[in-house]
Amino acid sequence: xxxxxxxxxxxxxxxxxxxxxxxxxxxxxxxxxxxxxxxxxxxxxxxxxxxxxxxxxxxxxxxxxxxxxxxxxxxxxxxxxxxxxxxxxxxxxxxxxxxxxxxxxxxxxxxxxxxxxxxxxxxxxxxxxxxxxxxxxxxxxxxxxxxxxxxxxxxxxxxxxxxxxxxxxxxxxxxxxxxxxxxxxxxxxxxxxxxxxxxxxxxxxxxxxxxxxxxxxxxxxxxxxxxxxxxxxxxxxxxxxxxxxxxxxxxxxxxxxxxxxxxxxxxxxxxxxxxxxxxxxxxxxxxxxxxxxxxxxxxxxxxxxxxxxxxxx
Numbered sequence: 001x002x003x004x005x006x007x008x009x010x011x012x013x014x015x016x017x018x019x020x021x022x023x024x025x026x027x028x029x030x031x032x033x034x035x036x037x038x039x040x041x042x043x044x045x046x047x048x049x050x051x052x053x054x055x056x057x058x059x060x061x062x063x064x065x066x067x068x069x070x071x072x073x074x075x076x077x078x079x080x081x082x083x084x085x086x087x088x089x090x091x092x093x094x095x096x097x098x099x100x101x102x103x104x105x106x107x108x109x110x111x112x113x114x115x116x117x118x119x120x121x122x123x124x125x126x127x128x129x130x131x132x133x134x135x136x137x138x139x140x141x142x143x144x145x146x147x148x149x150x151x152x153x154x155x156x157x158x159x160x161x162x163x164x165x166x167x168x169x170x171x172x173x174x175x176x177x178x179x180x181x182x183x184x185x186x187x188x189x190x191x192x193x194x195x196x197x198x199x200x201x202x203x204x205x206x207x208x209x210x211x212x213x214x215x216x217x218x219x220x221x222x223x224x225x226x227x228x229x230x231x232x233x234x235x236x237x238x239x240x241x242x243x244x245x246x247x248x249x250x251x252x253x254x255x256x257x258x259x260x261x262x263x264x265x266x267x268x269x270x271x272x273x274x275x276x277x278x279x280x281x282x283x284x285x286x287x288x289x290x291x292x293x294x295x296x297x298x299x300x301x302x303x304x305x306x307x308x309x310x311x312x313x
Contacts, residue, residue: 007312008115010048010102011038015123018096019089021079025259025296026137031123033298037306038121045309046115052094053101053145060148061141061175063132070096070139084135086124096124096139103142104149106289107244111154117280117288117312119249121305125293127169127248128194136167136194142291143246144175147182150244157181160242160279162233163188164225164272165250165293166260168197168213172248178207183240185233187225187272189253189262190215212236218261222268225253229275237279245280245288251295251304259296269304273311288312 013035016028058067066083073081074093081088099122106118126143128136147159160183161176163169168188173196176182186197203211214228251269253262280288290308295301 005113005116006044006046007309008046008048008106008109008118009038009041009121009309010050010106010118011035011121012050012098012102014050014098015095017091018124019091020087020137024087026124030296030298030301034121034302034305037302041306041309048102048106048109048115048118050098051101051105053097053104057104057145057149058097058100058140060152061131061144066132070134081134081139083133086134086137086139088139092124092139099123099126100140100142100145103146103289103291107146107150110287110289116286117277118290119305119309119312120289120291122292125250126291127163127165127172127293128167129171130174135171138171141171141175143248144172146246146289147176151181156243158183158240158242159244159246160237160240161185161246161248162276163248163250163293164253165248166253166257166262167193167250167294168215169248170194170196173197173201173211176207177203177211178205180206180210183210183212183237183242185212185214185237187214187216187228187233189218189260191218192261210240216262219263222264222271225264225268226271229272234275234279238282241283243284245276245284247276247288247290248293249290249308250293251301254295254297254300254304256297256300257295259294266304266307270307270311273308277312
């Protein structure tokens, strides 16, 4: 991969068609604020195109009956997935396909060397979605699909997923819990939704040792997270030697976030991104794609996401 290749960013107004209802924290308005901020990025950052994921691509990480359930629920104008706490509208299925497809398009662009790294500002988020259940505002697990896509379409084997959303990515962990070729690291607040992700969970079966949960005390600051990364995540990922790095980039650990209880600031996300870039340069030929997860204070989300993009260089 060329070291002179630019950074890529994906955003699109299509994601605002996913209507979650009145006063919902994961709203189209939240996304509009972020999109407006990303539109002001300098011209040397490449805007990546959208594309719709195929059903076969969704099935890389999800059960067929769950895909069909999502399709039927949107076709019948349900206002919530029957699997749980994810609001939907009649366009949510199509928007979720666009979100997954955008992450795959970014992966393709990185693998072709068109961009070095990329951030995908998509919604609905994905990391709570298991193979057979949408929950926690999530429908399809974009990062999980991307990991399987890298293996099946690009011939890579060892994929690392770093998740720094304030909530544990229970869906991603469950999908890869027994997989020795996907290493999942989560930095999250302990004791909050979805009440999973203890430090004692390290994977199961053949995947024993490829799950690393780093639950952080409520009200802890970014220095606590960075220390946990340096002491535990960095050496574990070095030992794994990934070929590609995916990031579930939630920004709800910010001190101003109305849902999370951590006390990170924008500089924390810059520092975490720099650490991920260093890891990608060391083991992955620089290859890294991040996908938006949570973050519910729109101005703070936009500022942190911009800091993340700048640190991808």
